[in-house]
Amino acid sequence: MRRLVAFLGVAVILGLGGAAGATAADKPVEIALTIENNRFSPEEIKVKAGAPFVLVITNKDKTPEEFESKELRIEKVVPGGKTLRVRMPSLKPGTYPFIGDYHQQTAKGRIVAE
Amino acid sequence: MSATFLVALREAFEAALLLGIVYGYLDKIGRGYHARWVTAGAAAGVLASIAAGAAMTWLSGPLLDLGPDVVGAAVIFLAVGVLTWMTAWMRQHARAVMGQVQRRVDAAERSHRLWVIALIAFTGVFREGAETVLFMWGMVSQPGDGGTAWSNLGGAVLGIAAAAALAWAIFRGGRRLSLPRFFTVTSALLLFVAAGLFATGVGRLAAMGILPVTSALWDTSWLVDDGGIVGSFLGGLVGYRARPTSLEVAAWGSYVVVAGLLFFGDLLRRPRRRSATVRGPVAPAEPWSRPDA
Numbered sequence: 001m002r003r004l005v006a007f008l009g010v011a012v013i014l015g016l017g018g019a020a021g022a023t024a025a026d027k028p029v030e031i032a033l034t035i036e037n038n039r040f041s042p043e044e045i046k047v048k049a050g051a052p053f054v055l056v057i058t059n060k061d062k063t064p065e066e067f068e069s070k071e072l073r074i075e076k077v078v079p080g081g082k083t084l085r086v087r088m089p090s091l092k093p094g095t096y097p098f099i100g101d102y103h104q105q106t107a108k109g110r111i112v113a114e
Numbered sequence: 115m116s117a118t119f120l121v122a123l124r125e126a127f128e129a130a131l132l133l134g135i136v137y138g139y140l141d142k143i144g145r146g147y148h149a150r151w152v153t154a155g156a157a158a159g160v161l162a163s164i165a166a167g168a169a170m171t172w173l174s175g176p177l178l179d180l181g182p183d184v185v186g187a188a189v190i191f192l193a194v195g196v197l198t199w200m201t202a203w204m205r206q207h208a209r210a211v212m213g214q215v216q217r218r219v220d221a222a223e224r225s226h227r228l229w230v231i232a233l234i235a236f237t238g239v240f241r242e243g244a245e246t247v248l249f250m251w252g253m254v255s256q257p258g259d260g261g262t263a264w265s266n267l268g269g270a271v272l273g274i275a276a277a278a279a280l281a282w283a284i285f286r287g288g289r290r291l292s293l294p295r296f297f298t299v300t301s302a303l304l305l306f307v308a309a310g311l312f313a314t315g316v317g318r319l320a321a322m323g324i325l326p327v328t329s330a331l332w333d334t335s336w337l338v339d340d341g342g343i344v345g346s347f348l349g350g351l352v353g354y355r356a357r358p359t360s361l362e363v364a365a366w367g368s369y370v371v372v373a374g375l376l377f378f379g380d381l382l383r384r385p386r387r388r389s390a391t392v393r394g395p396v397a398p399a400e401p402w403s404r405p406d407a
Contacts, residue, residue, distance in 0.1 A: 066249070075186075
């Protein structure tokens with residue numbers, strides 16, 4: 001029993017590790033996203049499906065904002081007046097909503113992959 | 115105001131749950147005076163959150179791009195580690211209380227490294243702490259409409275107070291349970307919290323490009339959305355996700371199966387007789403049950 005458990009544990013770790021090698025590293029396109037007055041601009045970002053990209057998020061407000069996509073498991077705090085770069089995975093065609101977690105009523109947007 | 119109340123409650127929920135359990139645990143084994151370890155760990159978590167929040171506003175460039183992600187993922191896996199350890203202790207105690215209670219608890223206490231309890235409090239608070247600090251700092255420093263900012267801050271403070279009340283309720287509720295039941299309930303709860311954190315950590319690693327991105331296996335956002343308050347609670351308790359990826363489901367399932375067999379396997383085995391091939395007739399198989407460990 002205990003050996004079986006140990007075996008399962010090792011198998012999971014090896015599986016996760018092996019899968020980690022399979023990420024591509026071409027130079028991805030950069031897409032700018034601005035936060036101003038607790039809103040995103042643009043609110044809709046069009047990207048090519050199947051290609052990773054980089055979101056360059058600039059927060060022009062004085063207050064911090066958290067860029068969050070529940071679906072993509074991304075939570076990035078962007079402090080006031082700062083710019084940061086978020087590596088985004090290649091997406092399947094579809095619409096991926098994101099929000100500013102600190103100002104959910106106003107800060108909403110979506111990424112459309114096609 | 116209600117929006118900031120919910121955000122703060124959501125961020126503080128998991129920390130409250132863990133603090134309620136570890137305070138309850140110490141009280142239950144008659145070692146309430148060790149609660150200062152928990153308090154110290156939680157206080158360190160608050161200080162570290164403030165430091166991390168401040169660091170984020172000063173950092174820039176690649177350090178700001180990646181630093182918080184790396185720290186965040188490390189804290190998640192550290193939390194999984196200490197919670198797994200805690201679950202093991204709880205199970206050990208659940209078995210011990212069947213026999214001579216006090217002597218076994220004393221032995222267990224000597225074998226315990228209490229800093230692990232402090233670490234649970236620390237990771238519980240620090241995990242969402244920096245974000246909560248920045249969230250609240252943003253409200254205080256908001257220029258212009260001062261009235262709204264302060265009422266928003268009031269909402270956030272109330273949210274954290276509600277989470278603290280929840281921790282208190284768990285602590286008080288635990289007192290009503292019998293000792294074996296308390297250990298069984300809380301160890302099962304910790305197992306699911308840790309499984310949820312493990313899946314969250316794996317999801318973060320995928321988002322960081324370290325693990326492959328897999329597609330969602332199902333979508334139950336029509337039923338319970340994980341952005342809502344119920345979804346957040348379920349997320350903290352059992353790791354609920356409305357749209358879990360296959361990798362996250364695999365991570366969650368493996369953790370529950372492996373840890374479940376390790377810690378709760380004896381419940382399944384009890385009716386049967388132990389196999390004759392078990393090495394060492396008396397020696398406990400689990401390393402954590404050595405009284406001198």
